[in-house]
Amino acid sequence: MAEPVLPATARTLLARTARVQRDGRAPSLVAGVVRDGGLAWSAGRGDVGEPHLDVQYRLGSISKTVTAVAVLRLRDEGRLHLDDPLDRHVPGTPFGNRSVGQLLSHLAGAAAESPGGWWERVAGGSLADLRLADGHVVLGEARRFHYSNLGFGLLGELVARLRGRSWADVVTAEVLAPLGMTRTTPRPSGRAAQGYAVHPWADVVLPEPEHDAGVMAAAGQLWATLDDLARFAVFLLGDTGDVLSPATLEEMAVPAGVDPSSPAWSAYGLGLQVLRVDGRTLTGHGGSMPGFLAGVFVDREEGTGGVSLANTTSGLDPLVPGLLADLRDAEPRIVDTWVPTPPPVPLEQLGIWYWGPAPAALRALPGGLLHLGPLPGRAGRASRFRRCDDGTWVGLDGYYAGEPLRIAEDHLDLGTFVFTRTPYDPAAPVPGGVDPRGWTAP
Template sequence: MPAPEPVLPSTARALLARTARAQRDGRVPGLVAGVVRGGGLAWSAGRGEVPGPVTDVQYRLGSISKTVTAVAVMRLRDEGRLGLDDPLERHVPGTPLGDRTVGQLLSHLAGASAESPGGWWERVPGGSLAELRLREEQVVLGAARRFHYSNLGFGLLGELVARHRGRPWADVVRDEVLAPLGMGRTTPRPRQPAAQGTAVHPWADVVLAEPEHDAGVMAAAGQLWASLADLARFAAFLLGDTGDVLRPATLEEMAVPAGVDASAPGWSAYGLGLQVLRLDGRTYTGHGGSMPGFLAGVFVDREEGAGAVTLANTTSGMPPLWPDLLADLRAAEPAVVAEWRPSPAPVDLEVLGVWFWGPAPYVLRAVAGGLLDLAPMAGRTGRASRFAPRADGTWLGLDGYHAGEILRIAPDHLDLGTFVFTRTPYDPEAPVPGGVDERGWC
């Protein structure tokens, strides 16, 4: 991993104080934490009983394993072996969720039951998909009706990966994701030094050891163990250092929220194997994890170019630490943004400026990267989107309300998904759908 410039001593003190308080107040037997920027760990620390070097001791990742599984699935998609709209039946036949799509499973929109049938899979050894004996009762909601977190869904995605590659899921993610990223201390089962998973009694300061096992087909939902250094490398991956593992555009696709209005001031959503959160005006991507005996988190702020990673050996009781670490880092050492420099507009300047959707004023602006931005004059809320040029002279919506829609620019109007924007409100000289009352404004 690269060796980024370490944080300032005063920042290190603040981060350590934050971590120490979380360990004490959360009554966590062992806690390790770090912040990532510049491609690697800029600060790390451990509190409590950490059985080995702070950056090398393994903890269980829990559901962060889902993001690793999702990366393996998206690699298959990029190779043309599957599509996100493919029904599961095409790749893993014989399940009651066969009509649900790969994309729905990745974004927890497939309506699959939260857990697999049988014993509590997080605490008892698992077997093969056939041994799960899935039934119709594992379909609990209609497809794409609502977000419903499903461990079972990612167990099925792990099976999909294994069948396409002809090898166990663990071998595939090791060879295609973990090893290329240099994450040699991330494994399906613990390798020493590794923390013991523990539960802390709710009314006394005593602990109970939690079991560890092979979850079988459900491993893809929560099996992996990792060191802080490896988890920091994964944070760098989420910040864009994808290497040869995944195309940057695919990572961007995974981080697009599904099933929420992303223009709202605060929300929590899921992309394709990634949690996407909007907190205090900032967007974070990553994943949290929990298994009996462990809590984990890896989240990044791509605008700030920073991430935070945490690993703890407690079943419950510790609130997420990563938002506070990122807030402390941002307050103490805010990122210095790149300089603004003039750049040519991608359209004639006469095209830019105020346009009206009915009586509502919008502004069309040229923005960095050769893009156009169309947003209400009041600001980038509501029906706002950026657009990229296409070879035929039209523009493709990248985000917001008009994502995927086509913008066509004419001398006297803009045509956007049947909406016509005119230079004046309901310009009678422009092709306004439904026409304009001949009496005009009165």
């Protein structure tokens, strides 16, 4: 049970939520913040009954993250690889040469929407009913990010075929039930909000239809309560249980095709949106379907998350990043006590190394990691490294992500770069050698 927020914090969070509901003219809005494994605060505004935690709203594209978890479970079991072409598992589509990983990260060049009627308001059928053609491939593979609902419909079909049962049955049994999300269902069940469109020029509403999206369900079909969405936020914070390994969850959050050292950006990993907001990295997903808007994002460094659900088609300002900022300002996290720990390499291997004339510092990090980066106040490449079974190290992020690091007595060998103890040490194996005249003042 999470410790509730302080009364003053609760008022601040409620004030922001109330303002967003009023200014966005949402018929109803429920929101909450998560920390320490559960909801620390929640509220409902507008026409929502109590308990507001147990009213279903449509999640929209948050369903994509659930689908991605099911795909990555198959990968972790060895049933597929992210580099597999789709045709290996779902033959007969024009995306046969596009990889599973490209579909997960919206880099497959698939059309944004499925052919036929607007799938978000029109009942759908099977993959065959879509009658996919070459024209639904709108970009070259891995050329650029292009958000694709169709791509996740194909991933839902992949999950169903490899498991031998429907996408809905798979995600319910393998993701939702183990996480305790018993009030998350493909169609509304029990107490559920009616979806509405709000007129742009008058304070009147129009009911939006509810339907089964068929093969496109994997892109936006699920309904959930605030309580269940909070459980999903806890999962995204790292409490993955038997659903997914923490390492795979971390892999999902790695931005594809974006430089995360930039001060502000928005990117996509493997079924997860990754946002840089006010110097914080948030991971999760937003969702929208006719009649509904939703959001779940977590700050893994801070150990907090935010969730929101509303029954309006459009017009609502993002709420979750503001709630997380309010919580961070009102109740800053008290970090763990520093304690001495032995370094993962001998002390003499740490400290200053030089790539050519440029100094870099190799230092130990908690958890048995190493960090190589520029000196304080200087710009340059930086990465963390994890030890491999063979005694080498591998980059986890930054410029050297995936690159091997080998530590010798007189040099570091990093992806063909050689770092030496002094600038261009002539005794070390510097590529191209060192001019025998040495350092001079011509």
